[in-house]
Amino acid sequence: MSKILVFAETKDNVFKANAFEVVSAGKFLADKLGSEFAVITINDAGDEQIKALGKYGAAKVYQLSLNELNAKSGIADIKYSHGAFASAVSSFADANAYDVVLLSGTSFGREISPSIAAKTGSAIVPDVIDFIPEDGGVSFKRPAYAGKCYTKVKANGGKVVVTLRPNVLKAVENSADSAVEKISPDSVNISANDFSAYVSEVSVASGKLDVAEADIIVSGGRGLRGPENFHLVEELAGVLGAAVGASRAVVDAGWRPHGEQVGQTGKTVSPSLYVACGISGAIQHLAGMSSSKYIVAINKDKDAPIFQVADYGIVGDVFEVLPAMTEEIKKLKG
């Protein structure tokens, strides 16, 4: 009988969609497997904020104060330490006999989950996009080769750490009254080594939506002919509330930052809508975006491979089609 522990991440003491998704997944699995589940979170969020998790089925939430955890380090300029998070979650899971630890596969979740798996001696299954229940257990669906194929993976008995790809398994409301229990940093196993690499500064461009988190992405490729023309992509992204993405060709050419690259050596994304502008659709780009729910291709070459994965497409000049789309959507949104 498994016991499931969900790690719910906060940014500045606020839970984001990824936390609600992973709590929902924990509730789903617990129901399927007939097992218990609880949430652990490390922050100084107020009770009202914590109770927001109850809406997604979290009946029991353990909260460890980040300020108290950081105080253990004796480091003046510490914001947080991934190592201390990993140790706190691992020792809590071990002490309370949790054998499944679920995290969202955010950049933070992907950073601490391998440490948790190593510390607890667990299998790790990263980037899961679906659960496949089977008699008495569950296996996991995850992409491989950047989405060129999918694998069904199982943990061979024993413990497992799972990260969920954000934005794929949506949060489901499932009201529960959540009881919050504070845990003391003295009750988890933390040592000076857990602070031997620590974050002293975080800088995030305000208002900039990342492709890995976006529900709509507008991406540009070499068809834009130069970095000076990317405002056409940005303007369409602006009216759609979308993130801007880019092909490898334009990132390698230095037109756009690497953080925007979609594809096998960039980010693998699964938004509801992906608009590919002037992107021919090299196999390594298709790998990174073909699991998007709807794909729109705009390209002047009717034989471009991107049209093979597109749900909708326009064969035409991006310099004419993009401004027309921006105008049309502006009209629609009033």
Place this chain on the structure above:
Amino acid sequence: MKIVVCVSTVPDSTTKIKVGGSGKSIDEAGVTFIINPYDEFAVEEAVQLKEKNTGEVIAVSFGTDRAKEGIKKAFQMGADKGILIKAASDDFDSYTVAKNLAAVIKDLSPDIVLFGKQSIDFDGLVVPKMTAEFLGMPSVNVVTKLELNGTDATIEREIEGGKETLKAKLPLVIGAQKGLNTPRYPNLKSIMASKSKPIEEKAAIDEPVKSSVLEMNLPAAKGQGKVFSDGAANVPELVRLLREEAKVI
């Protein structure tokens, strides 16, 4: 300075994936294997550190004979020695790999261990951090900037829409992200010199796998989409379909 760089060997990113006869892994017929692209950033960083601080670069790989490809590329870029931890079979997971790498790296007592942040086959982003845990070293993955001042390291790590700045001390494990540096193209001289560099083979330790792939499948083929050919004139119809049919805007 003793620098270890871990490399893996993967199908080229242009490979069209087909599922092999076992139904659990790819059909390798006709596939070109290359050094994992992210590992090139790790090797470049390793060689630059050697050039700045003197010392040696040891490339370590876990895998079958094919894994020598990655080590050879590291040699061409300037690594001095190679160690292949020879897997007895193809049945391994990230836990097995990390355990094996840590066992060999521990004996080398390096000042720094560099990895590519993930390999482009299973995309786990797991092995660098897991190996670091088994080594008992601090680690940072998805690194876009590394500055060393004696044993003090200042590191930038890419996160959603921004970056974290971290402080750590050597010895340290780093996972390289694209942007950390620009990997060099080996010249003829370094390619020739690489041919005489030794690869030491070690037997893998027996570490049972904790997870297994049961099936591998290709994505369902997509039906033909609605493609218009009149350029901007089709925009109103496209937007209407996105609104009313797909319901995504």
